[in-house]
Amino acid sequence: xxxxxxxxxxxxxxxxxxxxxxxxxxxxxxxxxxxxxxxxxxxxxxxxxxxxxxxxxxxxxxxxxxxxxxxxxxxxxxxxxxxxxxxxxxxxxxxxxxxxxxxxxxxxxxxxxxxxxxxxxxxxxxxxxxxxxxxxxxxxxxxxxxxxxxxxxxxxxxxxxxxxxxxxxxxxxxxxxxxxxxxxxxxxxxxxxxxxxxxxxxxxxxxxxxxxxxxxxxxxxxxxxxxxxx
Ligand code: MN
Numbered sequence: 001x002x003x004x005x006x007x008x009x010x011x012x013x014x015x016x017x018x019x020x021x022x023x024x025x026x027x028x029x030x031x032x033x034x035x036x037x038x039x040x041x042x043x044x045x046x047x048x049x050x051x052x053x054x055x056x057x058x059x060x061x062x063x064x065x066x067x068x069x070x071x072x073x074x075x076x077x078x079x080x081x082x083x084x085x086x087x088x089x090x091x092x093x094x095x096x097x098x099x100x101x102x103x104x105x106x107x108x109x110x111x112x113x114x115x116x117x118x119x120x121x122x123x124x125x126x127x128x129x130x131x132x133x134x135x136x137x138x139x140x141x142x143x144x145x146x147x148x149x150x151x152x153x154x155x156x157x158x159x160x161x162x163x164x165x166x167x168x169x170x171x172x173x174x175x176x177x178x179x180x181x182x183x184x185x186x187x188x189x190x191x192x193x194x195x196x197x198x199x200x201x202x203x204x205x206x207x208x209x210x211x212x213x214x215x216x217x218x219x220x221x222x223x224x225x226x227x228x229x230x
Pocket of ligand 1: 083
């Protein structure tokens with residue numbers, strides 16, 4: 001093959017214990033914890049809905065190190081959303097919830113960084129959210145832990161601190177649509193492929209960060225994620 005420009009690099013996330021998980025698409029679930037849905041002005045169990053970030057929005061961060069993300073352009077309300085990330089190892093369509101776990105390669109801690117002011121403006125106008133969600137450095141992510149080591153993650157604390165102060169706190173068992181249900185619904189709309197990531201939604205307490213802030217995300221059983229905003 002003779003490419004006429006240099007092909008883009010493969011994006012990957014570090015695997016706990018060694019190796020790299022190559023990333024294709026990043027799917028994200030909107031409003032998937034009740035209290036966060038409420039803080040965004042919604043109530044009740046609506047069907048899950050999805051948006052995407054480009055794979056190269058990923059900022060891989062090894063355990064024990066501090067990742068760096070750049071404060072993005074065009075915003076003055078840059079929000080953190082701590083999330084459990086599911087890494088897909090086996091593709092498929094129409095995957096029933098009962099089979100979903102067999103498609104999971106592993107789990108990680110991620111941040112769905114959001115230009116909230118731009119997202120809000122797009123919502124108001126009924127336009128796509130891309131400018132609020134899908135931009136450079138908008139998906140910092142920690143080490144992927146194989147499901148063969150963690151087992152299925154269905155409960156456990158999910159937290160985020162900013163400069164040492166707890167801002168978000170929840171439990172995976174509070175997901176409105178759990179991971180298996182999410183995979184079932186997602187795989188009806190898109191053909192999942194190995195390398196896809198799913199950001200599964202954020203608990204209540206989202207808020208703004210500024211340059212210099214240090215975010216530390218944690219999900220019970222997984223390596224933590226430490227990121228500074230530059
Ligand atoms: Mn989110």
